[in-house]
Amino acid sequence: MLEELSIEGLGVIEQASATFHPGFTVLTGETGAGKTMIVTSLHLLSGARADASRVRSGDTKATVEGRFRLSDAGGAADVADSIADPVIAEILESTGADVDEDGSLIALRSVTSDGRSRGHVGGRSVPVGVLGRLTNQLLTIHGQNDQLRLIKPEHQRAALDTFAGQTVENALATYRAARVDWVNILDDLEMRRSRSRDLAQEADRLRFGVDEIAAVDPQPGEDTELAATIRRLSDLETIRTAAAQSREIVTGDSGSVIDGLGQVRSILESTTEDALVALLPRIAEALAVVTDVGEELTSFVADLPADADELEKLLTRQAELKALVRKYAPDIDGVIEWRRDAEARLAVIDDPAHSIAELEAAATAAADKVADAAATLHKRRRTAAKSMATKVSAELAGLAMGDASLAVEVSPDPAGTDDRLAIELDGRRAHAGSAGADRVEFGLVAHKGATPLPIARSASGGELSRVMLALEVVLAAPTSGSIMVFDEVDAGVGGRAAVEIGRRLANLARAHQVIVVTHLPQVAAFADNHLVIGKSSGARGRKPQTSTVRTLSRDDRIAELARMLAGLGDSDTGKAHAEELLATADSEKANDAKVTPKRAGAQTK
Numbered sequence: 001m002l003e004e005l006s007i008e009g010l011g012v013i014e015q016a017s018a019t020f021h022p023g024f025t026v027l028t029g030e031t032g033a034g035k036t037m038i039v040t041s042l043h044l045l046s047g048a049r050a051d052a053s054r055v056r057s058g059d060t061k062a063t064v065e066g067r068f069r070l071s072d073a074g075g076a077a078d079v080a081d082s083i084a085d086p087v088i089a090e091i092l093e094s095t096g097a098d099v100d101e102d103g104s105l106i107a108l109r110s111v112t113s114d115g116r117s118r119g120h121v122g123g124r125s126v127p128v129g130v131l132g133r134l135t136n137q138l139l140t141i142h143g144q145n146d147q148l149r150l151i152k153p154e155h156q157r158a159a160l161d162t163f164a165g166q167t168v169e170n171a172l173a174t175y176r177a178a179r180v181d182w183v184n185i186l187d188d189l190e191m192r193r194s195r196s197r198d199l200a201q202e203a204d205r206l207r208f209g210v211d212e213i214a215a216v217d218p219q220p221g222e223d224t225e226l227a228a229t230i231r232r233l234s235d236l237e238t239i240r241t242a243a244a245q246s247r248e249i250v251t252g253d254s255g256s257v258i259d260g261l262g263q264v265r266s267i268l269e270s271t272t273e274d275a276l277v278a279l280l281p282r283i284a285e286a287l288a289v290v291t292d293v294g295e296e297l298t299s300f301v302a303d304l305p306a307d308a309d310e311l312e313k314l315l316t317r318q319a320e321l322k323a324l325v326r327k328y329a330p331d332i333d334g335v336i337e338w339r340r341d342a343e344a345r346l347a348v349i350d351d352p353a354h355s356i357a358e359l360e361a362a363a364t365a366a367a368d369k370v371a372d373a374a375a376t377l378h379k380r381r382r383t384a385a386k387s388m389a390t391k392v393s394a395e396l397a398g399l400a401m402g403d404a405s406l407a408v409e410v411s412p413d414p415a416g417t418d419d420r421l422a423i424e425l426d427g428r429r430a431h432a433g434s435a436g437a438d439r440v441e442f443g444l445v446a447h448k449g450a451t452p453l454p455i456a457r458s459a460s461g462g463e464l465s466r467v468m469l470a471l472e473v474v475l476a477a478p479t480s481g482s483i484m485v486f487d488e489v490d491a492g493v494g495g496r497a498a499v500e501i502g503r504r505l506a507n508l509a510r511a512h513q514v515i516v517v518t519h520l521p522q523v524a525a526f527a528d529n530h531l532v533i534g535k536s537s538g539a540r541g542r543k544p545q546t547s548t549v550r551t552l553s554r555d556d557r558i559a560e561l562a563r564m565l566a567g568l569g570d571s572d573t574g575k576a577h578a579e580e581l582l583a584t585a586d587s588e589k590a591n592d593a594k595v596t597p598k599r600a601g602a603q604t605k
Contacts, residue, residue, distance in 0.1 A: 001513040002139075002483050003104060004067040009059035010044075011037040011547075018531055018549040024509035026524045027517045028560060029533030034547035035517045038533070039141065039487045042066070044109045046139055047132015050117035061112040068138055068483075071103035091134045097122025107135055141485040142468060150442075150468055151456035157440035160408060162475050164384035171380050175373035175436055179421075182366035182432075186420060189359040196356070203349045206342040209328060213339045216320050223321045223332040230318060233311040236304065243301045251294035258294060261287045371423040374437040378425060381438055382410045388474065395470035399504065400497035406467065407443040407452035414439075442467070465489050466497065473504050476512060484508065486516045490523050499588075502526035506589050521564040521578070525585035530557045558582065 006017040012034040029035050040054060041064040055062045070088065092099065099105050099122060108120040109131060119131035150156070161168050192199075232239060250257050265283050268276050321332055328338045385408035393405035412430035415422035421432040430437040443452025444459050444467070455467060469489050476484070490501050502523040508514050509528065518524055530552040552560055561581055562574030 001069050002066060002515070003069050004065075005038070005041065006063075006065040007037065007041050008063045009056040010041055010062040010064065011054055011056060012535065013037050013547045014056060014059075016547060016549040019551065020513070020515065021529045022509075022513055023528035024506050024514045024516070024526060025529040025531060026527035027515065027531050027533060028519070028524050028564060029547075030535065031519075034535065035533045036487065037547065038549075039485060039517055042139060042141055042485055044111065045107055045131070046135045046141060047119075047128050050111040050115060050128075052111065052113055052115040055111060055113045059113070061110050063108065063110045065106060065108045066135075067104050067106050068135075069102075069104045070099060085137055087137050088134060091130060092122065095121055095124050095126050095130060097124045097126075107131060139483050139485060142472065142487065142489060150464060150471075151454075151459075153439055153441060154435070156408075156442045157435060157438065159471055159475065160381060160385060160388060160410070160440050161435075163388045164380060168377065168380050168384060171373070171377040172436060175370065175377050176434065178366070178369045178373045179432055179434070182363065182370050183421070185359060185363045185366050189356065189363055192356050192359060199349055203346060206346050206349075210339055210342050210346070213324060213328070213335060216324055218321055218324060218332045218335055220333055220336060223318070223325070226314060226318050226321065230311070230314050233314065236311065240301065240304050243297055243304070247294060247297035247301060250290055250297060257290050258287065261290060367423060370432055371425065374423060374425055374430070374432060377436045378410065378412070378438055381436070381440070385410050385440070391474045392467070392470045395473050395504065396466060399466045399470060399500045400493075400495070401463065401466060403447040404463075405445045405448075406470070407445050409441045409443060409452070410438050411441075412439065413437055465491055465493060466501065469501060469504055473508055476508055483513045483515070486514070488517055488519065490518055490520045494520065494522075498522035502585060503588055503592065506585075507592055510593070519564070521561045521581060524557075524561060524564065525578075525581045526589060530560065532556075532560050554582075 001022055002020045004017065004019055007013045008015050018038075027035055027038055044050070044062075044064050045066050091097070092105075097105065105122050106120075107122075109128070110118045117128055119126050119128045121131055121134060150159075161172065248256070261283060265280065265287065268280050268283065271277065324335045325331060329335045389406050389408040392408075396404055396406060412425040412428045413433060413436075415429040415431040419429075419431055422429050423432050423437060424430070425437050442455050444455045444463065445452045446458070455464065459467060465488075469486075472484065476482075486505070489505075490498055493501065498520045499522045501520075503526060505514055505516055505523065506526040506528075516523065516527070524530060531549055532552055534548045534550065558575055558578045561578035562571070565574055565577050565581075
């Protein structure tokens with residue numbers, strides 16, 4: 001619930017604060033006193049667009065601070081566990097906002113005179129969108145604009161879905177999942193069709209490259225090894241002569257190094273001189289090294305091409321590799337990598353599972369699945385529409401609308417000629433939108449037997465107010481604990497209808513905290529708490545007008561109701577009439593409480 005609201009520098013309000021209680025709170029005051037600024041301040045806390053013109057003349061910024069009670073936890077450790085709303089809990093955790101030990105949370109919004117806006121939650125600075133996301137979980141604000149939204153089909157459909165609850169919510173979730181799959185397939189199919197020529201050209205280019213590389217069949221590192229071999233063969237005869245002469249010296253038939261070392265070993269082995277014998281290991285080591293060198297020289301000479309034709313073949317191979325490198329990569333290893341990537345891309349382009357024909361078949365199957373899900377959703381909405389129309393009509397009867405009733409029609413939403421998301425629903429082409437394939441329309445039946453007419457064309461402002469209130473009473477029945485704000489929901493009504501609006505609001509407040517801005521004494525009389533917005537001007541009008549907010553005692557309420565009763569003010573007649581009005585409201589509230597016990601979860605004073 002909302003416990004406190006503080007406002008500074010907003011509109012005509014210089015500085016004001018108000019304390020709110022559970023149940024039904026009414027805000028009254030003279031025209032121009034600033035009642036709408038209370039609602040405006042709550043809109044700002046709900047993340048509404050900041051309007052610099054709302055900042056009080058002469059002030060640099062406007063500030064709105066609200067204290068909301070989230071739970072009745074007795075300690076800080078219990079607060080987080082006691083917050084049932086997962087959205088609120090997630091926001092508090094992600095922002096690091098602090099909740100007071102009594103379970104209350106402070107939300108603040110400021111707007112400067114140059115239009116800049118700031119939001120704070122639990123002592124932490126947050127984006128205005130996050131502030132609005134949190135407070136919208138707590139606050140539901142209804143004003144003239146909300147009545148205008150009520151005439152739009154999408155808002156009527158949302159109201160029906162809210163009434164239907166889990167049965168439609170589950171069907172809608174199934175439908176949306178099927179629709180996402182269908183749209184993805186259609187997008188892929190459309191892309192395939194539009195890009196089929198580009199994909200064909202890409203595939204031809206990739207295949208040519210793969211085939212060209214496969215024909216040459218390069219091996220990893222081949223270009224480097226080939227270049228080294230060619231360098232050797234370019235001076236083949238010089239290399240052959242040097243290698244052969246070296247081999248002859250080392251291993252030749254006469255006078256070779258090996259023979260010489262062998263003779264030295266024999267001579268040393270025949271002597272008894274220790275110093276000479278000590279040289280034998282080194283001679284043996286030298287002999288082993290020279291023998292290895294001789295073998296390597298022999299192998300090298302044997303591997304050299306016998307003629308220049310071998311060099312020509314290697315140069316031809318090198319030219320083939322260079323041609324690939326110029327086209328595909330900086331080196332042969334890069335060429336081999338390009339081939340692998342090209343083959344993988346071709347596998348995707350040529351995958352039969354992604355062919356246009358198979359995608360078309362998949363799209364047809366997905367469309368059938370969407371149509372089935374839409375039909376289930378349509379059926380459940382129609383069932384809920386009948387129940388909703390009955391309950392809202394019963395509320396309208398109690399709001400002095402005579403025999404008028406509400407009709408809720410659910411029909412297929414017509415699809416355009418070229419609508420790619422068209423399905424068949426109830427034998428008609430319907431557009432499969434994100435919220436289903438249904439068009440929901442509220443109609444007002446003026447009297448029994450009359451033809452329902454769309455409320456957008458047939459309902460007056462006062463009737464729209466009452467329809468919205470009746471809807472809110474019906475929609476709020478299954479839940480409890482939220483904060484509902486009504487800005488002149490009683491506009492355009494009076495007499496007995498005003499009394500019935502007061503009764504409905506009082507009954508609504510048995511499960512919710514209800515805050516109402518009103519100009520009707522019949523409505524104000526049903527309130528549990530009464531706040532009055534006053535106004536005053538500076539001496540001789542030199543200072544801007546200032547508004548104040550104060551809570552009324554019962555005697556003060558009588559005086560305020562007397563003022564609202566055609567300006568009767570402090571007259572005995574006015575007070576008597578106001579006392580009678582309060583007594584009647586108290587009596588009817590007591591009778592309603594006996595008939596409809598307080599719903600579970602409702603807050604008490």
